[in-house]
Amino acid sequence: MSLNNLDQLYRQVIMDHYKNPRNRGIVEGDAVTVDMNNPTCGDRIRLQLFVENGIVKDAKFEGEGCSISMSSASMMTQAVKGKKIEDAVQMSKIFSDMMLGNEIDDTEVDLGDIEALQGVSQFPARIKCATLAWKAMEKGVNEG
Structure with a gap:
């Protein structure tokens, strides 16, 4: 697949998560x-995590922001549900490395749709948009 076609595919994935966010809403209970x-830039997120026995059982978000921040939140909540806290944090570190343009070992973890955000690393002003939900998740699992 040519780089232009791959870029177009990634844009479609980002816009799909933006227009049809996964896990948007409120976690019931604790x-x-x-x-x-x-x-x-004005992006804001409220992330809720239900963690039980060291596993992220549920993750939902609400908020407003650009397509990058909201699609990243959608992708992140999908990725961490059912994961051990340690694995979710490791995925966040890999994502952060990807945003910084560092070489990542994608055999270590399957990033799935998250790879669509890789191009954001070329736009330093947008990196904070992409990492907002991930930083919220790290904060949440460390507090919970």
């Missing part, structure tokens, strides 16, 4: 709630 925002 949940860790983390509110974060990106003051430079």
Whole structure:
């Protein structure tokens, strides 16, 4: 697949998560709630995590922001549900490395749709948009 076609596919994946977000809403019952925002662009997120026995049983978000921040939140909540806390944090570190343009070992973990955000690393002003939900998740599992 040519780079242009791959770029177009990635844009479609991002827009799909933006227009049809997965896990948007509120976790019923006990949940860790983390509110974060990106003051430079106005993105804001409220992330809720239900963690039981060291496993993220549920993850949902609400918020407003650009297509990058909201699609990243959608992808992140999908990716961490059912994962051990340690695995979710490891995935966040891999995502952060990808955003910084560092070489990542994608055989270590399947990033799935998250790989569509790889191009964001070329736009430093947008990296905070993409990492907002991930930082909220790390904060949540460390508090919970």
